[in-house]
Amino acid sequence: MPDIVVTEFMDQDALDRLREIHDLHYDPTLADKPEELAALLADARILIVRNRTQVRGPLIAVGRKLVMVGRLGVGLDNIDVAACEAKGIAVRPASGANDIAVAEYVICGVMMLLRGAYLATGDVMDGTWPRNRLMGRETSGKTLGLIGFGAIARETARRARALGMAVLAHDPFLPADHPAFAAHETRPVKLEELLAHSDAISLHVPLTPDTRNLIDAAALARMKPGAVLINAARGGVVDEAALADALKSGHLAGAMLDVFETEPLPAGTVLAGVPNLVLTPHIAGVTQESNVRVSGVIADAVLQLLKEQA
Structure with missing residues (x-):
């Protein structure tokens, strides 16, 4: 044996x-x-x-x-x-x-979702040539909100700052004067402020009773119209049905999920057919x-x- x-x-x-x-x-x-x-x-x-x-x-x-x-x-x-x-x-x-791998995944997702054009392969192949509709946004000058500010979030902040983004972070376990915030040019804020002012939000928290469905319908409603969401942390932190509704309504411009409540995704998932949604199979940390x-x-x-x- x-x-x-x-x-x-x-x-x-x-x-x-x-x-x-x-x-x-x-x-x-x-x-x-x-x-x-x-x-x-x-x-x-x-x-x-x-x-x-x-x-x-x-x-x-x-x-x-x-x-x-x-x-x-x-x-x-x-x-x-x-x-x-x-x-x-x-x-x-x-x-x-795997900190670097996840940080690069998040930054790639932010840039792709803000720009918007990378999901247009089907339209281009069909000859519709939707240039006006796909006039997306630049990453530079936008605000990235990090929920949780551990090692991976700090690597993400470093890359976001290099792209000209402002960075906010919410972490209830770190005091506002923790040196990591200043070291990564990141401003600590309450969750409500982060949701309201971020153009892109990335989750960096474990799944606990306190974080389950942390991003629910109410949290999604508080996000800026046109914001984008990345979850490469843990499934269950995002209410998938509420996210599907926020994307279908157009309140959010896009989302990228690497983790899910049930893995692999079951047949009939509420995420099927949802627009402006990128799904990957729990691979953000694996290069x-x-x-x-x-x-x-x-x-x-x-x-x-x-x-x-x-």
Whole structure:
């Protein structure tokens, strides 16, 4: 039986480093094979996952020898951290390793949605040539609002300022005089002010009881007419039905979602057929470069922990 079980995709070089020293079972489809995964965990000491593997009560219970769960990413809402800690299982995310990838995704989305022309392929192919309708807006001089101001939001702010944007941020866990705001030329504000004055809003918060449906119908109504919304944080932070209504009504000019309440998106989703909406499959933090970094960080953590326990 393997020492290490990897349930979702991981960089090959990192896998090879682990295999040199420890028995490893790698199957990037294991997240969809709960019975097989449970059997493999009977003697495993390390479980490495991304965001689809649900590390909760039943899975934790069968992993009697588990000493660590490595998360190939940063969000931990698919892992019952408290239950792991109660059993002495360390939980290690790859903090910081995909910050650049997500920040670039957000900035790309802001520029694309404000300009508006990039969703016109079908019209151009049909010969309608809608130049007047597609006279979009420049990013320079606009205001970006960041809800949450952790490491990824700060990388996003740095890039937005380089494009000539003003940046607002709301983070209830940071005092207004926190040095990160000044360091990134960002003004801390209350959520209501951010919603009212931002041309583009990007979410950078975890999914908690306090943030679930944080962007609901009332919050969307407070946003500037013609504003755009990016969510590369967590599904459930945005009320998808309310967002669909705001886009259909034209109150918002566009939205880009990388995360969803249910993943993969189910048939009959309220987002089907909604205009000016870009959807991607929870990929904002995954680039060739970030996959190498994330995998390397977790491989290092695994090797260090197992070395200490040898």
